[in-house]
Amino acid sequence: MGDKKWYVLRTAGGKEKKAQEYLEKEIERSGLQNQVAQVLVPVKKEIVTKNNKRKAVDKLLFPGYVLIHAELSPKLENIIRNLVPGMSGFVTEKKTTKGNQVERIPVAIRDDEAQRILGVQDENADNAAETEVNYEIGDSVKITDGPFSGFSGTVEEIVEDRSKLKVVVVIFGRKTLLELSFTQVTKE
DSSP: OOOOEEEEEEEOTTOHHHHHHHHHHHHHHHTOGGGEEEEEOOEEEEEEEETTEEEEEEEESSTTEEEEEEOOOHHHHHIIIIISTTEEEESSEEEEEETTEEEEEEOOOOHHHHHHHHHHHHHHHHSOOEEEOOOOTTOEEEEOSSTTTTOEEEEEEEEGGGTEEEEEEEETTEEEEEEEEGGGEEEO
């Protein structure tokens, strides 16, 4: 048998993780683990702040797609095309005609494309998650951490690339500008 290559599979939108789980179970049930190195849904870690709560979420890099690193066989192709709910087959296919029938042949993505996608995936695993904020200039915030914990202020500036807010706080009757991390404040 040949070597393993990366293929892109189409899935129903929002069903990528479920399709990945079903595919992995079906591969295991059919005893094809030696043909499949990895089934991957490329995601990016982000920290989202909503309703004064921060949580890490996985954001899909390619919604509607799953990657598989495998050595294809007719049995594995059949599983991918027909047995996995929410999966509709391969993205890159070459169609050939045999008599009256059209045969669809999956085409692997280039190695440099696969490495670029995997590089993004690895980079996301290594880096701290990006932060998505729902603060706006003029919002009232309460400081929850640091020496000014308990003080309230108003957002004067948002520095997203550094995950910081500049907040005006009244201390001893004077307005003072503080630079605080997103994690040090909550909306009032």
